[in-house]
Amino acid sequence: MFNCNVRKQLRDFTLDVSFQVGRGEILVLMGDNGAGKTTVLRMTAGLLTPTSGTIRIGDRILFDNAAHIDVPVENRQTGYVFQNSAVFPHMTVRDNVSFGLRARRLDPETIAARTADWLERLTIDDLADVRAGQLSGGQKQRVALARAMVTEPSLLMLDEPFTALDAKNQAAVREWIRLCVHEHDIPCLLVTHAVGDAEAVGDRLCVLEQGRIVREENFSGTHG
Amino acid sequence: MFNCNVRKQLRDFTLDVSFQVGRGEILVLMGDNGAGKTTVLRMTAGLLTPTSGTIRIGDRILFDNAAHIDVPVENRQTGYVFQNSAVFPHMTVRDNVSFGLRARRLDPETIAARTADWLERLTIDDLADVRAGQLSGGQKQRVALARAMVTEPSLLMLDEPFTALDAKNQAAVREWIRLCVHEHDIPCLLVTHAVGDAEAVGDRLCVLEQGRIVREENFSGTHG
Amino acid sequence: MNVMADEKRQKFRARAAKGIAATLVLIVCLYLTLPLVALVLRVTPELLMTYLPNETVQKALWLSLLTSGIATVTVIAIGTPAAYFHSRTAYPGKTLVDTFIDLPLVLPPAVAGFSLLLLFGRTGLLGTYLHIIGIDVAFTTLAVVMAQIFVSSPFYLRQAKALFEQLDPAYEETARTLGSSSFRTFISIILPLTASGLISGAIMTFARALGEFGATIMFAGNLPGVTQTMPLAIYAAMQGNFDVAIAISVLLVAISLAIMLAVRLLTRNRKYDV
Amino acid sequence: MNVMADEKRQKFRARAAKGIAATLVLIVCLYLTLPLVALVLRVTPELLMTYLPNETVQKALWLSLLTSGIATVTVIAIGTPAAYFHSRTAYPGKTLVDTFIDLPLVLPPAVAGFSLLLLFGRTGLLGTYLHIIGIDVAFTTLAVVMAQIFVSSPFYLRQAKALFEQLDPAYEETARTLGSSSFRTFISIILPLTASGLISGAIMTFARALGEFGATIMFAGNLPGVTQTMPLAIYAAMQGNFDVAIAISVLLVAISLAIMLAVRLLTRNRKYDV
Amino acid sequence: TGTTGSDNVTTLATTPATGGDIVVFTAASLTGVSADLGPAFEDANPGTTVTFNLQGTQSLKKQIELGATGDVFISAKTAYTNDLMAGGYLVNETVKKLTSNYIVVILPAGNPGNITSLDDLARPGMKIAMGTAEVPVGINTRTVIDNLANSTLVSSGWKEGVFDNVVTYETTEPGVVTKVSLGEVDAGFVYESSYKAAAAGSLELVPIPEEYNALQIYTVGVLSDSTNKETAQKFIDFLLSSEGQEILKNYGFTSIS
Ligand SMILES: Nc1ncnc2c1ncn2[C@@H]1O[C@H](COP(=O)(O)OP(=O)(O)OP(=O)(O)O)[C@@H](O)[C@H]1O
Ligand SMILES: Nc1ncnc2c1ncn2[C@@H]1O[C@H](COP(=O)(O)OP(=O)(O)OP(=O)(O)O)[C@@H](O)[C@H]1O
Numbered sequence A, B: 001m002f003n004c005n006v007r008k009q010l011r012d013f014t015l016d017v018s019f020q021v022g023r024g025e026i027l028v029l030m031g032d033n034g035a036g037k038t039t040v041l042r043m044t045a046g047l048l049t050p051t052s053g054t055i056r057i058g059d060r061i062l063f064d065n066a067a068h069i070d071v072p073v074e075n076r077q078t079g080y081v082f083q084n085s086a087v088f089p090h091m092t093v094r095d096n097v098s099f100g101l102r103a104r105r106l107d108p109e110t111i112a113a114r115t116a117d118w119l120e121r122l123t124i125d126d127l128a129d130v131r132a133g134q135l136s137g138g139q140k141q142r143v144a145l146a147r148a149m150v151t152e153p154s155l156l157m158l159d160e161p162f163t164a165l166d167a168k169n170q171a172a173v174r175e176w177i178r179l180c181v182h183e184h185d186i187p188c189l190l191v192t193h194a195v196g197d198a199e200a201v202g203d204r205l206c207v208l209e210q211g212r213i214v215r216e217e218n219f220s221g222t223h224g
Numbered sequence C, D: 001m002n003v004m005a006d007e008k009r010q011k012f013r014a015r016a017a018k019g020i021a022a023t024l025v026l027i028v029c030l031y032l033t034l035p036l037v038a039l040v041l042r043v044t045p046e047l048l049m050t051y052l053p054n055e056t057v058q059k060a061l062w063l064s065l066l067t068s069g070i071a072t073v074t075v076i077a078i079g080t081p082a083a084y085f086h087s088r089t090a091y092p093g094k095t096l097v098d099t100f101i102d103l104p105l106v107l108p109p110a111v112a113g114f115s116l117l118l119l120f121g122r123t124g125l126l127g128t129y130l131h132i133i134g135i136d137v138a139f140t141t142l143a144v145v146m147a148q149i150f151v152s153s154p155f156y157l158r159q160a161k162a163l164f165e166q167l168d169p170a171y172e173e174t175a176r177t178l179g180s181s182s183f184r185t186f187i188s189i190i191l192p193l194t195a196s197g198l199i200s201g202a203i204m205t206f207a208r209a210l211g212e213f214g215a216t217i218m219f220a221g222n223l224p225g226v227t228q229t230m231p232l233a234i235y236a237a238m239q240g241n242f243d244v245a246i247a248i249s250v251l252l253v254a255i256s257l258a259i260m261l262a263v264r265l266l267t268r269n270r271k272y273d274v
Numbered sequence E: 001t002g003t004t005g006s007d008n009v010t011t012l013a014t015t016p017a018t019g020g021d022i023v024v025f026t027a028a029s030l031t032g033v034s035a036d037l038g039p040a041f042e043d044a045n046p047g048t049t050v051t052f053n054l055q056g057t058q059s060l061k062k063q064i065e066l067g068a069t070g071d072v073f074i075s076a077k078t079a080y081t082n083d084l085m086a087g088g089y090l091v092n093e094t095v096k097k098l099t100s101n102y103i104v105v106i107l108p109a110g111n112p113g114n115i116t117s118l119d120d121l122a123r124p125g126m127k128i129a130m131g132t133a134e135v136p137v138g139i140n141t142r143t144v145i146d147n148l149a150n151s152t153l154v155s156s157g158w159k160e161g162v163f164d165n166v167v168t169y170e171t172t173e174p175g176v177v178t179k180v181s182l183g184e185v186d187a188g189f190v191y192e193s194s195y196k197a198a199a200a201g202s203l204e205l206v207p208i209p210e211e212y213n214a215l216q217i218y219t220v221g222v223l224s225d226s227t228n229k230e231t232a233q234k235f236i237d238f239l240l241s242s243e244g245q246e247i248l249k250n251y252g253f254t255s256i257s
């Protein structure tokens, strides 16, 4: 269970949200441009500090300003795909994908196996040895997705992860996201503007407006 | 009428396309990730040089390797919205949008009027004095769109221009694109992966695969 | 349990790394400031009061600021477009040019001044011809500026090259498609986005020019009011009364730091969220 | 018609701008190389053959390379983490530290050497205590390295600071979310992405250390084999036969350029499409 | 440029000279002659090594005051020697006058300024280089010019004319020599030893009569901190011996008897 209850003063308004996501559940965040979706994800990842509030995954407290807890980014075990893919341009596709595993010092066989697995799932195995700076937009996005999911995070956050993907890959990636969330039984936060995507992959919906949740609703069993 | 007939050796395959777009017509380029869509746009804009071929708008030759013609980027009068918006982070939203008009040395009133007009059309007028580096993803994309369309180019090229937009803005932007193309009676090239977008805004479709056009088709009068 | 222990260890390591880095900053600061403290401790206010109003010192100070200023402006004016052209154009002999730019860095200043004299002096390679048409540059204020330009330009050129090469090409490309000429793009996009780095390079250049001694005395000589800059005045004073030399040095340091601080403050907020 | 004329004018302007820029590059090249040409023209092969095998020269050369190498490595080792910490952490007195880094740039080298002597000399501020525990640094090879570090470190520190500040934070942030500690992120993301600029800074530092004269002779003395680096040997040679000084200088320049060229070639392909 | 005659270079400063090794703090104008003095002494005293620390006398003095360890000090300015004696840095009874040097006027080969007499130095348009008022050579140059101005050798207004022609006041003697030998100035005032040290044929000489000249006196003494005062004294004795004086004479120095 992921609990997020935070406040932060932004340039044009105050962000003030409170929501939770169950294990194995995908919560879709929608809302107008500039509503604060990316800001919520950045605070959860630890890249921005909320003014007040708490953030928890299960009983691990990631942030609690009253208790002065603020777990550093690298220990939060979140998988976060940025709105702009931010692949490491100096590394090959393979090294990009295995980066998080190497950071966790897994043994080389596990790294190789899991990396190969996700390269194949996102059909970037033929680009494995290409420098990631030389990819097309959609190829970069798949690298960023594989890189986040391969680490088996305890919370997955995706900021518009389908935008640059072609139709074939969009379908495939949706499936892999659902599988990843269910397999590891983790909560997932997904930001998207496409209602189709939201319905196809999400379990529940939160709509943000000017930094507040104005609507919550369940998608009724269209999948899974 | 826009004519494009170019070849270029890429890392994994040879790009070899030939197509044309009429005035007031919107041609949608679709195709798998890495098929070469962005490359076609970059060659048309003059940011990449084809190995051979010709590129023409009406009877203005932009590129002809046989005749050794290669018009510099800034004289091609194309409006090109990049896959990643590339707003100028050191300028305000207003200065971003008016940039192309100032480069063309129009008189200040015209610049102010046209800029104000497009700021309003893309509903970024309330952000006019904000530094563009401080915007959300969708806000940046709208700035990039306004910046390109305000110049009234003789060819409009859009690389996945809707991806970061919220639903409301997507609908609006589609309309403004169609209006812009018809008003100025210019050809338009649009890259997207969303069939919905393609149908809603496009007149004709070209599907690229490994650098070749494998399918062409007309969208039958669903709009305009 | 294990995870917790791991996290603790990692947290501890992160703290340790931060502590070490902070200590290194402290070491750097102490190493760079303590010598000056030792120097300043030797300067009595009376000493300063006695020698700073000195006419020779004031002439030298004024000449130093003037020549270093002109040298820096010249380097910026010529170096910026040159570095831009260099970083954006593929031309034959490009690597060679890279090496040329490093030349003055590795030439001991006195030898650099000697080379300039061999080139521009009355009997020099070019100087012979200049002399015939009545132009003698050696031993003039112009020679001071030329020597300063020679030794200080690499600092600006290298910095500018690196900045232009590192800038994301998307901004430039976008501007070009919007009809902006390369000149306009350079002025309104490239320069503002690299300004903070360019200013840093200009400061290094100015500082190097201000401190220039060896090449100046060799090529321009040491004539009060004409070619005697502060470092030359300091060096000359050192041969006589050391305390005078220290007093003038402290003055030079104070003024240079003030100028550099002013430039830094005036050009703040040149960083943008990208 | 009008459009065509406009385009022609613009094309002409673009060409003119390019031509001017190219000319500026040429001017820069000529200005930086011609003096060296004038210098080299004076060196006869016999002269080189006579003096280069000279024992004193070889000792000085070896000492120069050794001390400058050690100084550069030290600056890199301490300066890189310090600059990183500095550019990523907000701490009190940050602007002051920025100013401290500029200090050695504006201190005339001879005065810098004197300051070091006042601090570390046997009767100096710290030196007094070091002397009690049996450590005397002045007039040793260590003093040479210390003087070089003092005068050359700003070039690396400034460059490193600028590069770290300019790097897109998205890469670093992504790495951190992937579980990479700040140390690991620094090593595997920050360093490779800034490598080419850091190397450029290191080259400037090495060059400055190699050419260091004023601070060295004051703080370390001019003792052949112990503290007499190449610039000091050149200075000594200048007291007698000038041509010898030139021959040694040419040797120094040739070797430094070779080293810098080697570094450049070895570290090529450090630029990535971003 | 050999400034040392030794192979053994590892022992210095930190560990004070031991055995037969001595460090000589030497005025820079003795650079040339030091290359001969060192080996000659070492040959005469097997097992000894002489290392010269060659710099301007003022720098040497400052270094000694700030704790530099050496064995012998050779000064180009008596005032500095007196300062150090007063400060207890020298073993006073060892301090001796070593040698001396006269001021001369040097001209570039070919004499482009067409200077045939001292009077010509004041001719408008001449370019002259001399030492600054702070360095020993500059101080002596001024004394000489004053002496000459009061003599019948030159016309009235000569002194002002000469100073008007100065284009550079050099902080080192080699600075003057360089500019003259390149032909960048028409004349310069230096020590006779510098004229002798320059490559043959690169300079021409206008002597200044002894009665108007200013004698530059070099002094030598053992440093109080020396850990090898015995060898130090030996070295001084050698310098003052006829052999040492002969070597100095070859380099243009004038013996003091
Ligand atoms: N670096 C910044 N500095 C100041 N304000 C910012 C910055 N980045 C974003 N903002 C502002 O904060 C608000 C929330 O931005 P956020 O990026 O969270 O929006 P979003 O919901 O992700 O929008 P989008 O759908 O366009 O990506 C917006 O008003 C935006 O302009
Ligand atoms: N800078 C580069 N260097 C080398 N190869 C590149 C570079 N950029 C793209 N490519 C390759 O060129 C091919 C075409 O890329 P392009 O960007 O045109 O694809 P695209 O059709 O726009 O794909 P997408 O839908 O993912 O944006 C791909 O195989 C890609 O990997």
Ligand SMILES: [Mg+2]
Pocket: A037, A038, A039, A083, A159, B136, B137, B138
């Ligand atoms: Mg967003």
Ligand SMILES: [Mg+2]
Pocket: A136, A137, A138, B037, B038, B039, B083, B159
């Ligand atoms: Mg693309």
